[in-house]
Amino acid sequence: MLSKNNSIVLSKLKFRDHDLIVKCYTEHRGVVSYLLRGVLKSKKGRSKMVYYQELSQLEIEESYKPNQSLQYIKEVKFNYIYKSLHTNIYKSSIVMFLAEILGHVLKEEEKNEDLYHFISAALQYLDNEDTYANFHLLFLLKLTRYLGFQPENLETHYPFFNLETGIFETYNHGVYSVSGENLIVLKQLLGTNFDTLNTIKLSAVRRQEFLSMLLHYFELHLDSFKTPKSLQILNDVFH
Numbered sequence: 001m002l003s004k005n006n007s008i009v010l011s012k013l014k015f016r017d018h019d020l021i022v023k024c025y026t027e028h029r030g031v032v033s034y035l036l037r038g039v040l041k042s043k044k045g046r047s048k049m050v051y052y053q054e055l056s057q058l059e060i061e062e063s064y065k066p067n068q069s070l071q072y073i074k075e076v077k078f079n080y081i082y083k084s085l086h087t088n089i090y091k092s093s094i095v096m097f098l099a100e101i102l103g104h105v106l107k108e109e110e111k112n113e114d115l116y117h118f119i120s121a122a123l124q125y126l127d128n129e130d131t132y133a134n135f136h137l138l139f140l141l142k143l144t145r146y147l148g149f150q151p152e153n154l155e156t157h158y159p160f161f162n163l164e165t166g167i168f169e170t171y172n173h174g175v176y177s178v179s180g181e182n183l184i185v186l187k188q189l190l191g192t193n194f195d196t197l198n199t200i201k202l203s204a205v206r207r208q209e210f211l212s213m214l215l216h217y218f219e220l221h222l223d224s225f226k227t228p229k230s231l232q233i234l235n236d237v238f239h
Contacts, residue, residue: 054099
């Protein structure tokens, strides 16, 4: 069955000598893996690799068969053409980092159009924005809503945040209680959107410390979540 599906590329993997497996998050089917036969064999095939860069937004005409682990692409074109996301070294380090996280946490083979549109719109914002050093922090924080463990923000005036329960509290309950500078940043980010993110000013050290806390939050709420390998590259670039 041929159908069209908007897709965001999460990762690609060489398969056998000349084939490629591309994992995408799609608008209508959730996570889908596509087998591209012979794409590495010829110059014409390799020229198509430009479509499959991390977090590229594509419109795919697919040959879809239910209960088949690998699907096939008949035609592909860009759904949105990035201006800077893959050419700006700072933005591309964010892309590498977020693609690794999304590739790990997005596993369901069922559609979630709200999540797809959130990711798509956020990436387009990043592509067009000149001030973006804190983008990945807000992106991950907003992503928790779709993954089911968004921090509750009813009692944000309380002096502690519990990473394990995801709620603000009046007392320190031990190792999972957050206070101080990380708590201030959390409250700031919970109260903002991408269009006002540039009002939040953080040093490189503060940004890295908050990101470390945020990744720990993911670890506590997602089974088998691991610190992304690309974290060090991201921290080095934004140091």
